[in-house]
Amino acid sequence: MLSTYSINTIINKLGDSDQEVVGILDKFINFSIDLIQTTDELLEEIIDFDAIYQFHITDLKFNFWIGVSKGKITYKKGFKNDTSIRIYFTRDLILKIFKGEISGTEAYMKGLMQVNGNLSHAFKVKNFLRLLVDYMNIISKGRKKITRP
DSSP states (O other): OTTTSOHHHHHHHTTSOHHHHHHHHHHHHHHHHHHHHTOHHHHHHHTTOEEEEEEEETTTTEEEEEEEETTEEEEEESOOSSOSEEEEEOHHHHHHHHHTSSOHHHHHHTTSSEEEEOHHHHHHHHHHHHHHHHHHHHHHTTOOSOOOO
């Protein structure tokens, strides 16, 4: 399943029509949640999270939120009023982040990403997403576990 929705597939599909990109991102988010819920190390990383993250991909008009509480993850498309943080970005920025051309922190500092809410939530999720991407890259290369220095 990872080979179908890997980061490289998303990078290649980001140039497609808006509708197809939204579908690919939706599948990728669902895959990511499945990976988190079946990987002990990833679950341990989110056990302390208690927040709702609202994401807005402005040029695709794709809004979704992810709630994390006590190791449980909820993902819904659309808009939620009561959130811990809101993050606004574009398709192009996602592409640059996935390619490793820019980090989320750098994008925020350069004004390419808007963040509304408590920045501590943004830093917490940033570190977790980096670990998640590392896992996806390792699995897509046929290994089962991440090795930390």
